Amino acid sequence: MIYDRFKAAVSRYDCGKFCSPLNDGSPVCCSTQHAVPVVDKAEYKFLKSRTDLWHTFKPYDAATRQIVAELHHSCCAIECKGARHCERDNRSVACRAFPFYPYITRQGEFVGLGTYWTYEDRCWLISNMRVVEREFAQEFVAAYEYIFSKDPEEYATMKSHSAAHRRVFSRRNQAIPLIGREGGFLQVLPRSGRILPLPASRLPKFGAYVSQAAYRKAIKDAGGDDEVTFTATLRL
Numbered sequence: 001m002i003y004d005r006f007k008a009a010v011s012r013y014d015c016g017k018f019c020s021p022l023n024d025g026s027p028v029c030c031s032t033q034h035a036v037p038v039v040d041k042a043e044y045k046f047l048k049s050r051t052d053l054w055h056t057f058k059p060y061d062a063a064t065r066q067i068v069a070e071l072h073h074s075c076c077a078i079e080c081k082g083a084r085h086c087e088r089d090n091r092s093v094a095c096r097a098f099p100f101y102p103y104i105t106r107q108g109e110f111v112g113l114g115t116y117w118t119y120e121d122r123c124w125l126i127s128n129m130r131v132v133e134r135e136f137a138q139e140f141v142a143a144y145e146y147i148f149s150k151d152p153e154e155y156a157t158m159k160s161h162s163a164a165h166r167r168v169f170s171r172r173n174q175a176i177p178l179i180g181r182e183g184g185f186l187q188v189l190p191r192s193g194r195i196l197p198l199p200a201s202r203l204p205k206f207g208a209y210v211s212q213a214a215y216r217k218a219i220k221d222a223g224g225d226d227e228v229t230f231t232a233t234l235r236l
Helices: 016-022 041-050 062-069 093-097 134-150 152-171 212-221 227-234
Strands: 038-040 054-056 075-080 100-104 110-115 176-180 185-188 195-197
Touching: 016 212, 038 041, 038 093, 041 054, 041 075, 062 075, 093 134, 100 134, 100 152, 100 176, 110 134, 134 152, 152 176
Parallel strands: none
Antiparallel strands: 038 075, 054 075, 100 110, 110 176, 176 185, 185 195
């Protein structure tokens, strides 16, 4: 079963503790105000047979109505009871993978883990990719290779998403950072799509996570003063 192949923790850190002070106490990836989990209908049926954690997501504004309207007929949007009620064995593949997706080159090669860049200003992990565990990356690759072998449409979707990533970052004149499937970090150069090694020291940071001072200010602006979170960040 796919869940048995993909259960490693993304990091030894609880990354939700870093973003939640800026999101009313909830991790960004566990709030449909930010990220709406999309799953294959067969996966949803399977989850429903195991737990009452999940229910069908109900759109609440124009943006979420568009998300639901544009879903492939084989997929659906779902929502859980929230981070406090998480059942780790009953997380969807989307939850296990977030904020990463399988990056596929123009030539069709699955070379590593890209990020859902629209969350870069909110997701702490996107600014701290060096903390991702090697075991997680290995299981991610194995899980998606299995998915692609069973579902060619999912491969096509991820290849298309990778192309969109290249277009966006070429317009921004920025390289796309990746976690290489064989380890280490890679960068996809804008426009050419050429892939080169990326030193960990040059991994990009975004939003409130560009510096400790920016993070502390963001927490203060959000109405909190979470010294525990700040101290933990200083250790990274």
